[in-house]
Amino acid sequence: MEKISFKKTYSPLNSEEIIAKQKAMMDQKRFEHCIGVSETSKKLARLNNYDEDKAALAGFIHDYAKQIPNEEFIKVIKEENFDPDLLNYNRAIWHGIVGTYFIKRDLKIEDEEILTAIYRHTTADSEMTTLDKIVFVADFIEPQRSFPGVEEARKVAFNNLDEGVGFELAHTLDFLVKNRQKIYPKTLKAYNKWAIKNN
Numbered sequence: 001m002e003k004i005s006f007k008k009t010y011s012p013l014n015s016e017e018i019i020a021k022q023k024a025m026m027d028q029k030r031f032e033h034c035i036g037v038s039e040t041s042k043k044l045a046r047l048n049n050y051d052e053d054k055a056a057l058a059g060f061i062h063d064y065a066k067q068i069p070n071e072e073f074i075k076v077i078k079e080e081n082f083d084p085d086l087l088n089y090n091r092a093i094w095h096g097i098v099g100t101y102f103i104k105r106d107l108k109i110e111d112e113e114i115l116t117a118i119y120r121h122t123t124a125d126s127e128m129t130t131l132d133k134i135v136f137v138a139d140f141i142e143p144q145r146s147f148p149g150v151e152e153a154r155k156v157a158f159n160n161l162d163e164g165v166g167f168e169l170a171h172t173l174d175f176l177v178k179n180r181q182k183i184y185p186k187t188l189k190a191y192n193k194w195a196i197k198n199n
Ligand code: DGI
Pocket: 063, 066, 089, 092, 093, 096, 121, 122, 123, 139, 172, 176, 181, 182, 183, 184, 185, 187, 188
């Protein structure tokens, strides 16, 4: 694993400070996942003519809030004017959307492009920027992911980022339906936008 650092942090905090704060928020396994997503985001950025250093930072912090307790998410949803419908979902949905609040608060990152990519990293959306797509897909295919189909997902995504998004959404919808989980409306909209063939 490469030693991680960022030239630009989009924050008054420097690279070491961002990394230390993030490390304190999660266990070692989750931290290593974040490094994997960072490296894969960088690779996807290079392939898609996007700023590699910015993608590496967004990928690294995407799960900053992953291990925050439910009560804290609920408090922030209620007090910080998040859509109350979020309360009908769970932490799988909250950690990205509400995670943007904790990233602004703790890491002092205000860059809208980075925050939007974190916001959309679990659910995706019908509108997605290049950075949104990079982080969404990198999360799914980073080197430590090992589900059946991950090799195909990597092949598709490294060949064409939009198709990588579509492949991932089809896989996620399939998983959610098989497990009789509620589909977040934006995930369904994203599926209709990115996963449909011959549209
Ligand atoms: O945070 P990670 O585990 O690295 O990955 P992630 O942020 O993509 O979260 C994946 C989880 O989110 C997985 O358990 C499926 C769940 N998820 C994604 N879309 C939806 C969803 N859960 C529900 N209930 N509804 C969705 O639309």
